[in-house]
Amino acid sequence: MTAATRRPRRARRLRERIGKGVLYACLIAAAAFLLVPFFWMLSSSLKQNNQVFTIPIRWIPETFKWSNYVDIWTKSGMSDWLKNTMILSVVVTLLQVFTGSFAAYGFSRIRFPGRDVLFLGYIATIAVPWQAYMIPQYKMMASLGLVDTLWSIILLQAFGAFGVFLMKQFYETIPEDLSESARLDGLSEYGIYRRIMLPLSVPAIASLSLLMFVTTWNDFLGPRLYLRTPSNFTIQVGLKVFQADPQGSSMYGLMFTGSVLSVLPIAIIFMAGQRYFVEGIATTGMKG
């Protein structure tokens, strides 16, 4: 090897190293941008009300005020709000998973006239914003006396097209031969759904469940519109109470504590089931 060939190689290695450094610098800056608000939220939830805004900024509280996490249960309806949010998220998820996967089976495995038109109708509504039809929907719920009950939110969320779409995308990847041989073995369509499709689609069901749970947990507009009595609020509507409070500044600590409590369960669920989130988004996203 001559000196002439050695030099460009060394230069290239240097350039690669610089490139890597720039790459990491970019990513660290982006990560800071993405995570700093959460850090500030967490640190402010442990501060005195008058310590939230200081010059210069204090990223770590001077004294940790853990009592915010005790007071919030007595000074607000937090326990009701959490309970309501939990009930809604679980019920909506169960209904969506059950009815969605059932309907998806009909759409992907049974041939009947009008099927494809019907499915197109489902898909088309995904593009229609909820804000566009919330008025007639609200009037219907009002005429049924469902305003200010948790039922309204359950009905609102449980029968969306999303679950049908996600499950159908997944069923389409399961080979038809499997159901075919099950049919020859004498299994009915319902049997095939229960014994073959459901067990095979556990990953898709996990994705759908996690996405639905999180969506319902975080939903703000629906509950804000329908739930009126404070004891019927979900945590998202409740949080807004802290912000709307006329003596707002005295509530900063609790406001941040409430925010942490609304984010924490989602963070835990997300960490535990990250793979399913990503897969769920990839199956519905990429084929749309």
Next chain:
Amino acid sequence: MSTTAIEPAPPPTRPRKRRSALRWHNTLRGWSFIAPNFIGFAALTLVPIIILFYVSLTEWGALGDPKWIGEENFTKLFTRDMRFRTALWNTLYYTIVHMPLTLVASLGLAVLLNRKMRGAAFFRTAAFFPYITSIVAIAMVWNLMFSPDYGPINQILRFFGVDNPPGWTVSSTWAMPAVIVVGTWREMGYYMLLFLAGLQTIPRELYEAATVDGAGAWSRFWHVTVPCLRPTTFFVTVMLTIGSMKVFDLVFVMTEGGPGRSTLVISQLIWQQAFAEGDFGYASAISVVLFAICLVLTLIQFWVNRRAER
């Protein structure tokens, strides 16, 4: 249930009757699977969408029944209503800035992350996290971070020598940029994931061939990555545009449309008109316009994409 739903070879005798019975059978079965979801879906989504068009042609107060007034609502909307014009403009402003910004940021992050490197998994998690957290919590936190005098953002700006940092959510010029920053912050991780999934479908050989031909990193990006990502980019653009046109909860929690009407968007106008002022007919007319905008945008994008593919 019988087990003869699909037979490989129908018996030679009387095939037609047999076939129509089978078809009837399948229809019944198909519907039995679809019905539990469909009944709820029809009652709560399909029917309201159809009713919407009728209500938009009526006058409907908080009490009483809708009264037919024809296209009167739409005439008022397009000729006399300054608030609608402001809301439409603000929504377009949000869309025109937020859409390309998020597209570039998420594609950039995805390209940076699409390699074997330490910390990639952590970073993917961090980027996606804002998207799955409650919009109320994050909007409140950002709101306080944006506070003009003591908020961390302006303190940082002052530290870097900006003497008169903007008033953000209390300034009518800067409120919309503040909302856009938070919107982009929240959504870029989600679209990044879509791009990452798209990048993984590009065959490695294409890059190798381009390198052999002497293409640099930049040229490989433009001539391999961008064309191969077209389906993903198309999907992301549609989602982003529709999402921006219907933006609401972010604005609702951060600024409630203020200060003044500087961040009033179409969705919020619908909400105010219907639930604060009890003017359901007129609000429905605005809803129809929002619906039409989303529909037209989707169709245009489908059309553009199809032409580009040819």
